[in-house]
Amino acid sequence: MQPFVYNSAPSRVIFGRGASRSLAAELDRLGLKRALVLSTPQQEEQSLSIASNLEWRLAGSFHEAAMHTPSEVTAVGVRRASEVNADCLVAIGGGSTIGLGKAIAWRTDLPQVVVPTTYAGSEMTPILGQTEDGLKTTIRNPKIQPQTVIYDVDLTLTLPAQISVTSGLNAAAHAAEALYARDRNPVISLLAEEAIRVLTQALPRIVDDERNVEARSEALYGAWLCGICLGSAGMALHHKLCHTLGGSFNLPHAATHCVVLPYALDYNRTEIPEAMAAMSRAMGGVDAARGFRALAKNLGAPTSLQALGFEEADIARAAELATENAYWNPRPIELAPIRTLLTHAWRGDDL
Structure with a gap:
């Protein structure tokens, strides 16, 4: 580049x-x-x-x-x-x-x-x-x-591969939510789709070779695009969940985004068909929610909240906090479904 x-x-x-x-x-x-x-x-x-x-x-x-x-x-x-x-x-x-x-x-x-x-x-x-x-x-x-x-x-170039993966998937979450944000626009949607394409292609190459300069350049370029998306469009359920889990339960920031994203997308999927289609295009035709989870798993990143040290007993409290002063979301944010989402994420269930 x-x-x-x-x-x-x-x-x-x-x-x-x-x-x-x-x-x-x-x-x-x-x-x-x-x-x-x-x-x-x-x-x-x-x-x-x-x-x-x-x-x-x-x-x-x-x-x-x-x-x-x-x-x-x-x-x-x-x-x-x-x-x-x-x-x-x-x-x-x-x-x-x-x-x-x-x-x-x-x-x-x-x-x-x-x-x-x-x-x-x-x-x-x-x-x-x-x-x-x-x-x-x-x-x-x-x-x-x-x-x-x-x-x-x-x-x-010296950023360890596993930190690169969680950091990169954290960035991709910004682009994913920008695709269905209430204040989305065509320009940001184009940037978001490009960001997801670039990052999901670059991260496996970084895992294969941490010193791959071209892959590192593309990942950093993708992160820049993701940042523009985050700064230009609103946040929804995914970010609310991650802010709750990080701020109130001290879970690691990037890894939490990495785990939660597939489940947040699955929760919203029926209300965001265009966004899901854009992410699928960016990821080579796979279902976006399953694709992000498979990518994390294949690259050795955490795929469950349990693996991050989150206690099953805290699911109910986290659900309550996530539904208080909830961000706008394309699907209503309701206590029982959010508790179910967090339960699946805690176990790392397949989608």
């Missing part, structure tokens, strides 16, 4: 091998001089290595990003930004780090530059999902959207 630079409103996208080397130049273009670099504890070394070319522009760093963006971590990050007099945030990593950057930006109005290292897709959205007191909520606001996203394919 040829490197490219893409400008959208309001985000600017820089894509290509070695693209992260343009980080300092991008801050200069934006007139930013004091960056706070963010990452998870596990990516501290990598993030500081990438940020080393910032030189005098590096004001400080904060490496406590955590899954589901807990508000208590954000509060510490806000204080750190104030301590170093940061005029911008540079988030280097996956969804946890990107979420932290958005949460700090929401509270401080600091501009953001994001360097994704996974296939999260959330970097392209004005959406913040954060957790407080065991509940995950979402905010959509233009000031949450990063100013620039730098996609460096080389940074994904």
Whole structure:
């Protein structure tokens, strides 16, 4: 895939091998001089290595990003930004780090530059999902959207295959729901179908060869498209279920999306024939719900909530939470059918 630079409103996208080397130049273009670099504890070394070319522009760093963006971590990050007099945030990593950057930006109005290292897709959205007191909520606001996203394919070459699969299928879920979102449109539908096609073809090749640069490029391209879909169209049942399971039961974000997606699609299938047909086309003619489950299974990803540590005894409570303040969905979200859906997902039943 040829490197490219893409400008959208309001985000600017820089894509290509070695693209992260343009980080300092991008801050200069934006007139930013004091960056706070963010990452998870596990990516501290990598993030500081990438940020080393910032030189005098590096004001400080904060490496406590955590899954589901807990508000208590954000509060510490806000204080750190104030301590170093940061005029911008540079988030280097996956969804946890990107979420932290958005949460700090929401509270401080600091501009953001994001360097994704996974296939999260959330970097392209004005959406913040954060957790407080065991509940995950979402905010959509233009000031949450990063100013620039730098996609460096080389940074994904060391992403383990299994994390690549769950991260990629998490991204694909964004495209899947965009196909039947209440505010869908033809342009986003085209992007969503292309994103699913590209990702579902790239992930098996990455499992076969983690250093396959072309497959990595296509997967990152697909994740970018999925992020545009998520940022441009609403969310429905699948995302509500995953936010509930992640925020209230602390299940791993990407893996939960990977498990739940087939069951959410099966729940909605009678109400979304056009979306199911589009996904089937993208996946080579297979049924979308069964196809996503088979792909996860064949690539060694988790296929049940039980495998993620979710307790059977918590199904009833999760169903109650998922039906409270439910997102719009093409099929009514009702307690008994949702409890049944979660039971099937907990067992990993065939569809």
